[in-house]
Amino acid sequence: MTVTDRLLRCLLAPAMLVLAATGAMADGPVLRLTGAVNGGLVEITRADLDGMMWHEIATSTTVTDGQPLFRGVLMRDILAHAGADGEVVTAQALNDYVIDIPISDFQDFDVIAALYMDGVALTPRDKGPIWIIYPRDDHGVLADIRYDMRWVWQLVALHVQ
Amino acid sequence: MRRAGGSLGYGGLAALIVICLGLLVLAAANIARLERQMQISATENMTWIFGQTQIEALNLAAALSDGAEDDLIQLRFDLLVSRLNLLRDGPQWRFLQEAGLAEGLMGWRAGLLALDPARGGDRGALAAHVTALSTALRAKASRVMAREWQIQSERLDRLGQMHLLALAAILGALLAGATLAALLIDRERRLVRAELDRARAERLERDLNVERTVSDGYRRLTDLIAHQVRTPLAVIDSAMHRLTRPGKPPTLEVIRAKAEVSRDAVARLVRLTDTALLMARADRGAIAPELARHDLAGIAAMAIEDVQSLRGSQQGGHLRFQASNQPVHAHCDPLLTQEILFNLLTNALLYAAPGGDIEVIPAFVDEAAVCDICDRGPGMTQPERDSAFDNFARGAAHRDLPGSGLGLPLARHLARLQGGDVTLLPREQGGLIARLILPAGVAA
Numbered sequence: 001m002t003v004t005d006r007l008l009r010c011l012l013a014p015a016m017l018v019l020a021a022t023g024a025m026a027d028g029p030v031l032r033l034t035g036a037v038n039g040g041l042v043e044i045t046r047a048d049l050d051g052m053m054w055h056e057i058a059t060s061t062t063v064t065d066g067q068p069l070f071r072g073v074l075m076r077d078i079l080a081h082a083g084a085d086g087e088v089v090t091a092q093a094l095n096d097y098v099i100d101i102p103i104s105d106f107q108d109f110d111v112i113a114a115l116y117m118d119g120v121a122l123t124p125r126d127k128g129p130i131w132i133i134y135p136r137d138d139h140g141v142l143a144d145i146r147y148d149m150r151w152v153w154q155l156v157a158l159h160v161q
Numbered sequence: 162m163r164r165a166g167g168s169l170g171y172g173g174l175a176a177l178i179v180i181c182l183g184l185l186v187l188a189a190a191n192i193a194r195l196e197r198q199m200q201i202s203a204t205e206n207m208t209w210i211f212g213q214t215q216i217e218a219l220n221l222a223a224a225l226s227d228g229a230e231d232d233l234i235q236l237r238f239d240l241l242v243s244r245l246n247l248l249r250d251g252p253q254w255r256f257l258q259e260a261g262l263a264e265g266l267m268g269w270r271a272g273l274l275a276l277d278p279a280r281g282g283d284r285g286a287l288a289a290h291v292t293a294l295s296t297a298l299r300a301k302a303s304r305v306m307a308r309e310w311q312i313q314s315e316r317l318d319r320l321g322q323m324h325l326l327a328l329a330a331i332l333g334a335l336l337a338g339a340t341l342a343a344l345l346i347d348r349e350r351r352l353v354r355a356e357l358d359r360a361r362a363e364r365l366e367r368d369l370n371v372e373r374t375v376s377d378g379y380r381r382l383t384d385l386i387a388h389q390v391r392t393p394l395a396v397i398d399s400a401m402h403r404l405t406r407p408g409k410p411p412t413l414e415v416i417r418a419k420a421e422v423s424r425d426a427v428a429r430l431v432r433l434t435d436t437a438l439l440m441a442r443a444d445r446g447a448i449a450p451e452l453a454r455h456d457l458a459g460i461a462a463m464a465i466e467d468v469q470s471l472r473g474s475q476q477g478g479h480l481r482f483q484a485s486n487q488p489v490h491a492h493c494d495p496l497l498t499q500e501i502l503f504n505l506l507t508n509a510l511l512y513a514a515p516g517g518d519i520e521v522i523p524a525f526v527d528e529a530a531v532c533d534i535c536d537r538g539p540g541m542t543q544p545e546r547d548s549a550f551d552n553f554a555r556g557a558a559h560r561d562l563p564g565s566g567l568g569l570p571l572a573r574h575l576a577r578l579q580g581g582d583v584t585l586l587p588r589e590q591g592g593l594i595a596r597l598i599l600p601a602g603v604a605a
Contacts, residue, residue, distance in 0.1 A: 065251030065252070
């Protein structure tokens with residue numbers, strides 16, 4: 001029922017942020033890429049993501065207990081899909097949290113844009129629609145505040161520079 | 162007493178090493194713990210997380226009071242719920258519980274969800290709830306910050322203590338190490354001194370032995386002179402006495418005979434003096450052989466001639482020279498070689514049976530130039546042959562025969578100076594072979 005409501009809202013919503021926030025289950029864009037990408041703007045829909053290879057990472061995080069299993073697509077696949085050509089992406093979250101991430105991170109590590117945690121879809125009421133997940137337990141260097149800051153949750157936009 | 166001190170010393174050293182290593186391990190463990198604990202974790206950012214929750218509450222309150230559109234209000238509502246959910250997650254929730262700030266928070270969340278605008282919740286009631294929530298959060302915010310700083314300060318205190326402990330351990334190890342080094346250096350110094358003392362004692366012992374040998378040699382030389390010089394002098398004295406006896410003057414034959422006896426005696430004296438001088442020069446290392454290619458047979462022939470001219474009328478063996486088919490060339494000094502052969506021949510004549518043949522055979526043996534002097538005398542046993550080359554050694558049965566006891570040692574010494582040797586071998590049919598070995602002379 002909630003899903004139906006959201007779908008309705010989603011179709012009606014004029015604001016891009018709201019579109020992205022609640023569009024996880026819809027055909028509307030879930031992620032907006034701007035800057036040095038094809039045509040200066042690429043909107044990624046859930047269908048686009050479904051067309052990519054999905055990956056799973058079980059890792060500890062700094063804000064949860066245990067090792068949740070995350071499922072999503074590789075960040076580098078998303079950037080490649082958008083034809084991104086740059087050094088840094090500025091990630092933006094629903095609450096306007098903004099941080100710069102070097103694109104080399106996505107080449108060096110299998111960083112994913114997770115849409116599911118322990119099999120449950122991430123929603124804006126939790127850390128959705130997208131949570132950037134680093135394979136923290138596989139690389140000692142990632143257990144560091146400088147990387148922890150890049151775990152953007154409620155991700156809605158990427159600006160490539 | 163000394164051993165007890167030594168074992169105590171070893172025990173002390175071992176204890177110091179253990180202390181030193183133990184302290185270093187302690188320091189390393191502390192430094193490793195420091196390294197681990199120095200990482201900053203995101204959960205230490207509770208002030209920020211709590212602040213974000215406050216901001217989202219205020220944003221929702223503002224959106225509601227502004228009469229914003231449903232979608233925006235829904236977004237703000239979702240974000241506030243997500244922040245409350247975040248506070249409810251493991252590490253954050255434990256922090257709040259330990260700080261005594263968790264109480265009531267989930268009640269606020271339940272109240273909020275009950276007024277979910279997506280489910281047609283009442284806006285007025287939601288606004289009142291969110292405003293009250295903001296006030297409640299504001300009251301807790303400063304305590305979250307205080308708690309966070311408290312935790313950080315305690316952590317810094319712990320790090321500081323670990324750091325101090327590591328520093329103290331390192332200083333202790335340094336102290337133990339310095340003591341250890343001082344002890345080891347002292348031990349080493351004493352060892353070196355003991356070693357020097359031992360070397361000095363050995364040198365003194367060696368010098369003493371050399372002195373003993375020299376003084377022994379002088380004593381034996383004195384004995385020898387007394388014996389060997391006295392006999393010819395007595396012979397000369399007796400001859401002179403016969404010639405000057407009062408009464409009937411001696412006949413010409415008698416004079417000639419006595420003169421010959423006297424000359425023989427003088428020749429023996431000269432020979433003895435020459436040998437002693439040569440030996441002294443050899444001992445000083447003052448002999449430099451002039452090595453060249455010479456025919457050993459020729460030198461042997463000259464030596465035989467020398468011996469026979471000196472021998473005069475004396476009884477003894479008969480020298481027989483066996484020339485080889487081909488010349489035997491040796492790389493040698495002819496004068497020294499002649500001296501060696503002279504000595505070996507004199508010995509052979511002295512000890513061989515009277516009338517027995519003495520063969521002199523130059524030949525090549527095992528690519529060396531060799532001259533064998535074979536007599537048919539009594540021969541020598543192995544121990545006798547072994548000791549024959551010691552200075553002043555005289556055969557047990559021949560103490561009364563004329564001879565210096567220097568002949569064989571001198572012969573061997575001179576042979577070795579030329580890269581050769583002198584050895585004594587038993588002769589199969591009885592008797593002795595004295596063999597001079599010299600490097601073969603290679604044609605230039």
